[in-house]
Amino acid sequence: MSDAEPDTTGAGLLLGIDLGTGSSKAVLARADGTVVTSAVVPRPNSVVMARPGWAEVDPVGVWWADVVRLCRELLPQAAGSPVVGVCVSGVGPCLVLCDETDTPVRPAILYGIDTRATAEIDELTDRFGADAVLARGGTALSTQAVGPKALWVQRHEPEVWGRAARWYNSSSFVVRRLTGEYVLDHHTASQCDPAYDLAAQDWYRPWYDDVFALPAPRLAWPAEVIGAVTPVAAEQTGLPAGTPVCAGTVDAWAEAFSAGVRQPGEVMLMYGSTMFFVAVAEPQQLAGARDPLLWTTAGVEPGTLTRAAGMSTSGSLTGWVADLVGGVPFEQLVAEASQVPPGSDGLLLLPYFAGERTPVFDPQARGVVAGLHLRHTRAHLFRAVYEGIGFGIRQILELLDAPAGTVSRLVAVGGGTKGSLWTQIVSDITGREQTVPEQAIGASYGDALLAAIGTGLVPAATDWAVPGRTVTPSAASREVYDGLADRYAALYPATRDIVHHLAGLQESGAG
Template sequence: MIPHAVIGVDIGTSSSKGVLVGPDGTLLRSAVREHAVDRPAPGHVEMDAAVWWEEFGSLVRELTADGAPPVGAVGVSGMGPCVLLTDADDVPLRPAILYGVDTRATEQITRLTDRFGEEEIRARCGSGLSSQAAGAKIAWVADEEPEVFARARRLYMPSSWLVRRLTGAYVLDHHSASQTTPLYDTTARTWYAPWAELICPDLELPPLRWSGEAAGTVTAEAARLTGLPAGIPVVTGTVDAWAEALSVGAHSVGDLMLMYGTTMFLVHTVPDLLTAPALWSTVGALPGTRNLAGGMATSGAVTGWLRDLTGAPDYADLLREADASGTGANGLLMLPYFAGERTPLMDPEARGVLAGLTLSHTRGDLYRAALEATAYGVRHNIEAIEAVGGDIRRVVAVGGGTQGRLWTQIVSDVTGREQEVRTTSIGASYGGALLAAQLLGDVSADDWNPVRETVVPDPEAAAEYAELYGLYRDLYPATADVVHALAARQSR
């Protein structure tokens, strides 16, 4: 057992979460700070990096107040890949551009793809250029904000920004770097200088480390600001979905992690490099691992939107109403593409569709349709993973959406897959704490976070969902021209 408690903090899309975890993996305390992203223009999704550091300090002070046990290490993670550009003195030059939900760089994606070649980019970087590619967003800043770009000297993401503020180290983990397409070579596992020099010649790209490696130790100044002990180690950290996978031990070959959050994310661990136009191929969070990943642009974001729109007091009420609605949501079918769609459509101009509405439909039917829409999207991604050679042997669910059981049951019924749910499913912050604990001693996710339950598909519901899934797949091509025209009007 490790000698001290550890802290994990994750900077997410809609909130920052922190946990204080005991030496045996017990969740001692947790805290949350909600926040909102900025959407200054259609397709633009940003956040002020000052929020990340302010909320980190606030979370840590709460977690360590009133007789908390001594803290021996800190783990960090965050949404990504993001683009935070600073000057040489680490002053942010503009708000951070967020991951694939930000779709602004379509022109840069086309130009860079034409210049370097789609197949060459995929062969070298693992993935083609899409809204997920941080390198294309750096190119957008160069094109659209040249006065900002002329002053830019460093590149950060939420986890590496926290590391910088805590330790003074300028580093980035290999996994995050592998999502800066086309700047990182996934075979050589290093920055690819020829393309980096063309896209961002004046940026000092950060030295690379693995997620679980120590980035440095808490400085005296950071200790003063946060209340953490000076000198304790801080992990390099990684993107939130990969920290979530680590938190539930889903990083062995054949594992698939499903992250139920503001967006739905899938991470499948593979033995060798697999590439596909409709998925992302990355290096893993741990040395020697590779992943094939997918991500929906919205999932929990849609359920949150429905809660606010309908004035529901809380999610528990909505879940009860959705459960009463029953399989198929009384004939409603939703496309959950409210912010475009990432994998496997790769269509930033996709939009949400709700088909089959009548005056008799209820709030519970709408909420059920949203949960089912996410499940259909998961199945679509699983089929895309397997079509290119993925071999899914185990599915592990994690994140806030695993609470209440209904959503995970619907996903199992739609996909026909069992899902493990671990004792602690709080997600990335717990994964950061696990990485921190591993700096202090020999700790495994299976010991820290054992399986709590296994969600098993219901054969009767699965048979009904098989028919509905066919309608779901038909609905996108049937409505694509209309929603693309509407998307064009929205961007005027």
């Protein structure tokens, strides 16, 4: 946390809050983008995985509690300046079911890392037609979609569903508690497949009513002011009653916004617990180019479209290795891995330890480590994790290159960019430069900018991003990785039937 600095602009401060997978973060910023102060609530064990394929969070005990704690921690450091706008982003898309009093009736079901609704994905795809779903919503149904998860609750927890009166994403749940408004932003709605019509930018009511059968939240763009802090929320958080609140959005899109990824051809690559990609696209280029391996969604700004992709594990895998070897400082593992040559001395890893989203969309995929030898060490395994993720990134960037234009700029963000080894390996494997922004706060900084735009303090085209260092690929390493890329691509189809059988054994043993 930084010491608070006085607001010399006289415009007041913008509060951005982001609810991440492993932590929540908040920032107070001036209208010129200067950060006054920030705070983080770490919570590495907040995601509950009670069964294989499940990923849940307590919306009140985690997300709302984090918001209250962050507000109580930051507001006294505002140096006498008023907070004049609030915006919240969060993991998503999620399914938070609440009763008439907005009390959650069950834990929130998380985004694509929760893979329970495979049967419902197949059912809805058959019901509406794969081509029709892709054409209307821009995205094939997968574990990322909210609709199949809603249907799963109806099928498996009918008593719970019977108590549900409204549903939310992580950010819209907090917005409801802050303002009393039942609103969802257009971007998040466009990931609630198959309920949203991308061309009409509205709910497609025949499919919405069929799948959700609950009142539909009002739609708004992420920077749009949708309400104000209520007296009850003010008492809990310390925010002044009447403070404007924007709609907010999914964290990855807020982070892309913070990093200045706003023009067609620009791609944000987010290094986090999972790896996520957001690419801005020309709407006219996507008219007839919906790729079922990518998610075509509404963007952050009105009239924009994005294509996105996500891997199910990335930083969580490096944490797994660290836990496995026990007691070794993370920095030491990185240092040891940096001494291992490219290719990890013949070790190749598929990073599908929690199933996989892009590019295989297989919730029963599992991790594979090929080529293990007695001479391999923990350093080899650690580097092989970085390289396995890098090969997955290479496959996804190749998808983003076509057919709707090429990747013109790659902006790397997230906690994994703080060191140099991981980003260097990714550039070496992909052969692409990466720009790492100077300001590394993340989605909460994008939220503050959205609040500044939504409250009219700055023009809509304002960009706070400042380019930092550039990661340039090594030609020598690239040659090694080019020789392994085809082997990596062959490893999944060669082992798929075996790991599916093993995944079935894991699930049958879950009780």
